[in-house]
Amino acid sequence: MAATATNRKNSPSIDAGELDKFRAMAEEWWDPDGKFRPLHKINPVRLKYIRDEACEHFDLDPATLTPFLGLTVLDVGCGGGLLCEPLARLGAAVTGIDAVSRNIEIAHVHAEASAVSIDYRMATVEELMDEDRQFDIVLNMEVIEHVADVDAFLGACGAVVGDGGLMFFSTLNRTAKAFALAIVGGEYILRWLPRGTHDWRKFVRPSEFTRGLAGAGIDVTGMTGVTYSPLTDQWSLNRRDLDVNYMGCGVKAP
Amino acid sequence: MAAPHPKDSTIDVEALIVGAGLVGLTLGSALAGAGLPVAVVDRADPATIVAPEFDGRATAITHAGVRVLQGVGLWDGVAAYASAINDIRVSDGDSLLFLHYDHREVGDEPLGHIVENRYLRLAMFDHARSLAALNLLAPMEIVEITRAPDGVVAELADGRQIRARLLLACDGRNSSIREAAGIGVTRLPYNQTSIVCAVFHDLPHNNIAHERFLPGGPFAILPMKDVDGRHRSAIVWSDRNELVPALMALDEAAFITEMAPRFGDILGSLELAGPRWSHPLSLLHAQSYIGQRLALVGDAAHAIHPIAGQGLNMGIRDIAALAEVIIDARRLGRDIGAPDILADYERWRRFDNMVLAVVTDVITRLFSNDIAPLRAARSIGLGAVNRIAPLRRNFMRHAMGTVGDLPRLVRGEAL
Numbered sequence: 001m002a003a004t005a006t007n008r009k010n011s012p013s014i015d016a017g018e019l020d021k022f023r024a025m026a027e028e029w030w031d032p033d034g035k036f037r038p039l040h041k042i043n044p045v046r047l048k049y050i051r052d053e054a055c056e057h058f059d060l061d062p063a064t065l066t067p068f069l070g071l072t073v074l075d076v077g078c079g080g081g082l083l084c085e086p087l088a089r090l091g092a093a094v095t096g097i098d099a100v101s102r103n104i105e106i107a108h109v110h111a112e113a114s115a116v117s118i119d120y121r122m123a124t125v126e127e128l129m130d131e132d133r134q135f136d137i138v139l140n141m142e143v144i145e146h147v148a149d150v151d152a153f154l155g156a157c158g159a160v161v162g163d164g165g166l167m168f169f170s171t172l173n174r175t176a177k178a179f180a181l182a183i184v185g186g187e188y189i190l191r192w193l194p195r196g197t198h199d200w201r202k203f204v205r206p207s208e209f210t211r212g213l214a215g216a217g218i219d220v221t222g223m224t225g226v227t228y229s230p231l232t233d234q235w236s237l238n239r240r241d242l243d244v245n246y247m248g249c250g251v252k253a254p
Numbered sequence: 255m256a257a258p259h260p261k262d263s264t265i266d267v268e269a270l271i272v273g274a275g276l277v278g279l280t281l282g283s284a285l286a287g288a289g290l291p292v293a294v295v296d297r298a299d300p301a302t303i304v305a306p307e308f309d310g311r312a313t314a315i316t317h318a319g320v321r322v323l324q325g326v327g328l329w330d331g332v333a334a335y336a337s338a339i340n341d342i343r344v345s346d347g348d349s350l351l352f353l354h355y356d357h358r359e360v361g362d363e364p365l366g367h368i369v370e371n372r373y374l375r376l377a378m379f380d381h382a383r384s385l386a387a388l389n390l391l392a393p394m395e396i397v398e399i400t401r402a403p404d405g406v407v408a409e410l411a412d413g414r415q416i417r418a419r420l421l422l423a424c425d426g427r428n429s430s431i432r433e434a435a436g437i438g439v440t441r442l443p444y445n446q447t448s449i450v451c452a453v454f455h456d457l458p459h460n461n462i463a464h465e466r467f468l469p470g471g472p473f474a475i476l477p478m479k480d481v482d483g484r485h486r487s488a489i490v491w492s493d494r495n496e497l498v499p500a501l502m503a504l505d506e507a508a509f510i511t512e513m514a515p516r517f518g519d520i521l522g523s524l525e526l527a528g529p530r531w532s533h534p535l536s537l538l539h540a541q542s543y544i545g546q547r548l549a550l551v552g553d554a555a556h557a558i559h560p561i562a563g564q565g566l567n568m569g570i571r572d573i574a575a576l577a578e579v580i581i582d583a584r585r586l587g588r589d590i591g592a593p594d595i596l597a598d599y600e601r602w603r604r605f606d607n608m609v610l611a612v613v614t615d616v617i618t619r620l621f622s623n624d625i626a627p628l629r630a631a632r633s634i635g636l637g638a639v640n641r642i643a644p645l646r647r648n649f650m651r652h653a654m655g656t657v658g659d660l661p662r663l664v665r666g667e668a669l
Binding site for chain 2: 085089114
């Protein structure tokens with residue numbers, strides 16, 4: 001616990017109140033019908049986007065089972081490892097970092113049971129930057145809306161992307177529609193997530209994300225909305241609707 | 255918690271297939287061919303399974319089934335032993351009315367092929383052994399299988415264990431995996447038993463299959479490859495349960511004498527071309543195709559009347575659908591045992607199989623009798639289908655297996 005406290009003190013980008021909220025939910029990460037059901041439902045859509053964009057960028061064959069062999073991946077705020085495990089199966093050498101020690105423990109135990117090998121560390125992206133680590137692909141997914149200092153955080157994320165490497169990012173847009181759907185709908189009506197999971201004021205607009213990443217040396221090359229259909233209970237990519245959930249991809253110029 | 259095992263005693267794969275029959279080996283070849291590490295385990299010795307006396311049956315493989323076998327790389331080893339069906343003639347009792355399906359109405363390809371199971375098995379074992387990602391463990395007894403939220407573990411009789419993400423039950427109509435999983439089945443007995451054998455006949459069959467609806471049950475004549483210059487057909491003779499033991503006990507001459515009026519004199523004189531087998535018939539359909547990290551495939555999920563020659567073909571379509579959902583998910587790096595992936599498979603196949611099971615059931619019950627009004631209705635029905643070309647073409651496409659929401663392998667595309 002002492003290590004956690006030290007880490008928090010040394011990591012200005014992590015908001016202490018936010019950490020406590022996720023810690024309470026950590027055990028349920030891997031139950032597809034548990035509290036993280038929306039993440040499990042949305043995961044195949046995110047994976048397809050990541051796989052297709054990365055295969056395109058690095059000229060890899062998405063029909064093989066291990067197209068990412070030889071690539072290094074960093075997942076910032078990896079949680080229970082919902083993205084780390086699939087990317088490791090696709091052949092990447094994956095490092096997952098999270099500032100919540102319990103998440104790292106859960107992720108580690110689960111990876112072992114799933115027979116996938118992943119380097120999980122309780123660390124912040126600022127620490128990896130200080131170690132001069134760089135990766136071919138950096139994932140910055142559903143983290144920024146929980147971060148205290150957005151610019152400092154994006155700067156560190158940009159620094160750990162290798163030249164010519166990719167960054168994937170996702171968050172919730174700061175629109176009235178996002179407030180209605182994600183907070184009122186998701187947390188209060190559908191009870192997908194515990195109340196208080198999100199703070200609407202911390203949602204980031206696509207233009208703000210793009211500007212922040214440009215400052216970190218990342219050129220955003222594409223963005224897409226991720227929309228939910230209540231009729232089919234399915235998520236899908238929708239390039240025209242970035243109003244609520246959206247994700248994107250950027251390149252670090254060599 | 256099981257006792258810890260030394261590292262080399264654990265076999266890590268993604269899919270564990272139990273059953274190295276036609277379904278298990280085809281599924282294994284499809285998955286391993288796409289690069290997925292699989293283990294195929296069977297308690298029987300492959301040498302026993304391919305011996306001529308083990309299984310003398312021949313199997314009808316529809317046009318769609320052939321495409322799937324081509325897609326998974328199995329057809330090349332089978333083609334030399336396959337006899338095309340270019341025409342199917344369906345008749346009702348001794349009435350002259352018959353339904354005539356000619357493949358030229360729906361394109362250049364044969365409606366299907368007849369292959370002896372033995373050659374299918376030989377080709378499948380050969381191919382399975384050539385795949386780097388396929389670990390064939392046969393003969394090998396499985397002591398215990400544990401399915402848990404985070405994976406499947408099978409303890410083998412030799413002390414090793416297999417760890418997998420997904421268990422695929424290809425262990426036949428009496429599936430012990432299905433039973434252990436507590437998945438119930440719907441069963442309907444037919445009070446019919448099938449006698450299966452091959453006959454030599456004087457005249458060439460011209461690649462025509464015959465299906466005769468007789469009061470005791472359907473009688474099928476299926477064109478096989480000539481052997482040693484002699485013309486040959488496979489017989490699937492379904493008759494009332496109580497008659498079959500007596501028929502099986504007859505010597506060859508008396509058996510042929512009994513068969514001749516059913517066979518008709520279209521192909522000249524007849525001679526048995528091997529032993530006879532008999533199988534009691536019943537309809538069986540699993541109430542669910544899936545469980546935690548489990549999917550039932552082929553006869554483990556459904557067994558139907560052989561009347562339409564669809565048994566293995568239903569299994570092949572299961573394989574095409576299941577391999578597609580598994581490989582698509584795995585190409586995203588997903589855990590192939592995830593519940594939504596298995597639900598996609600069940601949704602895709604179970605309704606389709608149930609419709610086919612019900613249709614064959616209705617046809618069998620409708621035709622297996624000698625009640626005058628039903629015979630009259632049947633004659634009108636067959637005659638009508640024969641006269642209405644679009645309806646006939648639709649029936650033919652069903653027989654070929656090329657209708658519905660088709661998996662890529664069935665459409666002739668790569669997995």
